[in-house]
Amino acid sequence: MTIVSEHLHTLSRIWKHPNRNRDEIIAFRNRKLRSIVTNAYNNVPYYKKLFEAAGVRPEHIRTAEDLSLIPITSSQDYRVRPLRETLSRKARPDRTVKRATSGSTGRPFIIRRSLGEDHLINFFRIRAYQQFGIRFSDKMARIRLVSPSHHRGNILGNIRQRLKIYRDYPVGSLQSTSRIIHELRVLKPDVIIGYPAVVSHIVPFIFEEGKTGIQPRFLITGGESLVPFRRQLIEKGFGKRVYDIYGSHEFNVLAWECPVTGEYHICDDNVIVEILRNGQPAEMGERGEVVATGLHSYSMPFIRYRLGDVVTKGHEVCPCGHPFSTLKAIQGRMHDYFRMPDGSYMHPDEIVVPIMENESGWFDRYQLVHESENLIVLKVKPFSTPHGEQLQHVRNLAKERLPAGVEFSIRLVRTLPSEGSGKFRFCKSKVSSDCEGIDWDNL
Numbered sequence: 001m002t003i004v005s006e007h008l009h010t011l012s013r014i015w016k017h018p019n020r021n022r023d024e025i026i027a028f029r030n031r032k033l034r035s036i037v038t039n040a041y042n043n044v045p046y047y048k049k050l051f052e053a054a055g056v057r058p059e060h061i062r063t064a065e066d067l068s069l070i071p072i073t074s075s076q077d078y079r080v081r082p083l084r085e086t087l088s089r090k091a092r093p094d095r096t097v098k099r100a101t102s103g104s105t106g107r108p109f110i111i112r113r114s115l116g117e118d119h120l121i122n123f124f125r126i127r128a129y130q131q132f133g134i135r136f137s138d139k140m141a142r143i144r145l146v147s148p149s150h151h152r153g154n155i156l157g158n159i160r161q162r163l164k165i166y167r168d169y170p171v172g173s174l175q176s177t178s179r180i181i182h183e184l185r186v187l188k189p190d191v192i193i194g195y196p197a198v199v200s201h202i203v204p205f206i207f208e209e210g211k212t213g214i215q216p217r218f219l220i221t222g223g224e225s226l227v228p229f230r231r232q233l234i235e236k237g238f239g240k241r242v243y244d245i246y247g248s249h250e251f252n253v254l255a256w257e258c259p260v261t262g263e264y265h266i267c268d269d270n271v272i273v274e275i276l277r278n279g280q281p282a283e284m285g286e287r288g289e290v291v292a293t294g295l296h297s298y299s300m301p302f303i304r305y306r307l308g309d310v311v312t313k314g315h316e317v318c319p320c321g322h323p324f325s326t327l328k329a330i331q332g333r334m335h336d337y338f339r340m341p342d343g344s345y346m347h348p349d350e351i352v353v354p355i356m357e358n359e360s361g362w363f364d365r366y367q368l369v370h371e372s373e374n375l376i377v378l379k380v381k382p383f384s385t386p387h388g389e390q391l392q393h394v395r396n397l398a399k400e401r402l403p404a405g406v407e408f409s410i411r412l413v414r415t416l417p418s419e420g421s422g423k424f425r426f427c428k429s430k431v432s433s434d435c436e437g438i439d440w441d442n443l
Contacts, residue, residue: 002429005300006035007120010269010296014123017269018131022316022323025268030063032295037061040301043088044345046081047301059181064272064293067304068336072291074306075109078384087112091299098304099249100357111249112300121252121296125245125269126166128256128374132243134191136165141187141216143171143180143194145222145349173198174350177205184214193220196244198347200230201337203237206417216240217374225330231382246311246330248304251294255327260320264327270295274304275313279403285328338370340403348427351376354397362386365416370429376402381416 010032017025031436038058051057056069066348078086083093096112113278126134134140171183173195180202184192192214199221206214219234222245234242246264253272255264266273272295274281275288282288294302314326337345348368351419355378360366364383371377378394391410398408 003039003372004116006032007116008297010120011123012031014127014269018127018322018324020323025323026064028269029272032065033064033293034058034062036293036295036298036301036353037303039088039298040303043090043298045085046077047303067272067274067293070304072304072306075310076383078300079109079361083112086300088299088301096299100353114299115295117297117299121233121294124253124267125247128245128253128265129166129191129220129265131256132259133218134166138190138217139167139169139187140191140193141171141184141189141197143173143192143198145173145353174347177202177345181214188213188215190217191220192216192238195223195347196221196226196234197224197337200233200237201345202443205369207237212303218243220245223374246327248292248307248309250305251292251308254290254292255330256321258318258320258326261318261326263314263318264330265318265322265324266327268311268324273325273327275311284313284315287312287331295392336370336427337374337432338429339373339432341373341405342403344403346401350401351378351398352400352427354383355394357399359390359393362390366426367416368427370431373431374405375409376408377411379411379413379416381413386412 013028017028041051041058042048050071050073053233054069054071058363060066060069087093087096091112091114093112095114097115097118099111099113100109130293169187169189171180171187171194173180175183180198184206198221211383216238218240219238219242221230221234221242226242226244231242231244243259244257244264245253247253254271254273255266255269260266272293274293275286276282276291277286277288287310290311292302292305292307294305310331312328312331314328316325318324318326336348338348339345348370352368362382362384365381367379369377369379376398380396394410395408402408
């Protein structure tokens with residue numbers, strides 16, 4: 001079947017699957033896997049070489065259990081190759097949607113997919129919202145990064161806005177706290193969506209003078225780990241429930257919080273999630289690293305792709321009755337806010353994202369560290385030696401966003417080790433950190 005017919009087939013089943021049985025989900029998943037693998041072998045030079053080196057042909061991959069025949073890949077495998085090797089021959093680079101990700105492992109990466117693919121996989125997110133209780137007529141304030149690389153083609157968005165269906169209003173997450181609060185007060189949203197760090201950060205400021213029109217029915221978080229203290233702060237502040245989504249730029253939604261059990265439904269009809277412990281499938285209740293395969297990305301496939309996140313494996317089928325497997329917990333990404341000398345706070349993405357979009361081609365791994373109130377250091381492990389002009393460009397991009405009196409420095413390093421917990425925090429503050437002392441093993 002053609003890619004278009006596969007997408008239409010997917011679209012016809014997205015909203016039916018929550019009410020189907022597990023066998024139907026597995027059959028759908030295996031069909032999409034065979035289609036993606038065949039396309040990658042025939043049209044993506046990187047995967048053709050990878051498969052042939054491993055002695056694998058498309059007909060060898062019939063079910064998710066066969067994926068172990070394929071070597072694991074990572075963002076580094078994409079970044080060191082020219083685009084012509086990782087992008088499908090059928091895709092036109094000038095017509096792809098680009099996503100700049102800072103990378104949960106501290107390795108930046110540009111993702112590409114067709115506009116149709118981008119809209120299609122976003123429907124899985126809308127489905128998750130519906131299970132949280134989103135209504136067609138709801139007004140959603142999405143506190144998010146407003147950046148060129150995060151812009152989605154907005155034809156469908158414009159149609160939804162005009163019809164007043166799932167109205168989605170972006171609120172820039174890198175604005176000042178007072179500006180974010182002002183926009184929320186003007187919008188009076190039914191639902192607030194945003195990064196846990198940003199939403200929890202604005203809670204005390206919203207209610208300094210009492211509740212003033214910002215009274216959502218519930219809130220949705222995503223983009224980084226929703227650790228217990230932040231969930232408690234948000235729910236206590238708003239007096240409403242918080243639901244969480246686990247996603248990535250490569251796959252959009254990987255899992256969403258079950259409103260009944262509190263575990264996370266894996267989006268089994270969008271992505272195959274392997275949870276590996278020492279290279280082998282984890283058992284229920286065990287922690288392991290996430291290796292994922294996207295089922296609808298033909299332009300730039302991600303097959304057995306290491307995300308760098310650690311999760312705890314849950315049930316094969318959620319006890320709530322939905323036919324999706326689950327994660328018990330997500331030990332994923334977490335950011336610190338950077339407190340400036342004048343008492344204001346800055347989200348690290350304000351510095352990171354412009355650098356990732358403009359000057360990260362020579363980065364192997366990086367870490368942004370707030371060493372003191374007056375000094376921010378970008379540590380970079382390069383995989384190619386940068387020119388002086390490149391280093392200066394990074395400095396200029398950072399200094400444009402920093403207040404007067406705050407210095408910025410780049411340090412080229414040989415290694416960037418993980419924390420004692422085994423996690424790698426690619427943005428951290430030594431001035432004022434919410435992340436210190438978190439028991440990651442019990443999240």
